[in-house]
Amino acid sequence: MERSLVFIKPDAIQRGLAGEIISRLERKGLTIVAMKMLQMDKSLAQRHYAIHKDKPFFTELVDFIISSPIIAIVFQGKNAVALIRQMMGETNPAKASPGTIRGDLGINITHNLIHGSDSPENASQEISLFFSGEEIADYTRDIDKWIA
8 A cells, every 4th residue: 555645734724624635535545544733843844845945936835834733644545646646636726627625625826735745755755754653553444445
């Protein structure tokens, strides 16, 4: 099974959308194996978004993600990374398809509600920034045999 890191971003927290977003991902058959709410500090945000450090929007991205608490979640499931990316929709909510999280609930490209890892390799790196091995539960659900 594949794992992906998801953030419920500050705008989703402030708008009371965390439960709906998490519920959508769970209803699709993904399993939560780790979750915590945290206030990301600037250093952690810069490490997480290091791939964008030379882009003009880097400072705005960091400032936004540290502006309010987030919920960091590790989801597990078959093709979890691609499935979550599909469910999130385009980064710009104005271009995201209806039925996607950003298409239905997003407001603008900065306030786009959710982060999901973009590859299984990056998922492993991102997960290790936010969770220790002891914080990740390894279990199966009875329903998994019906949705595999």
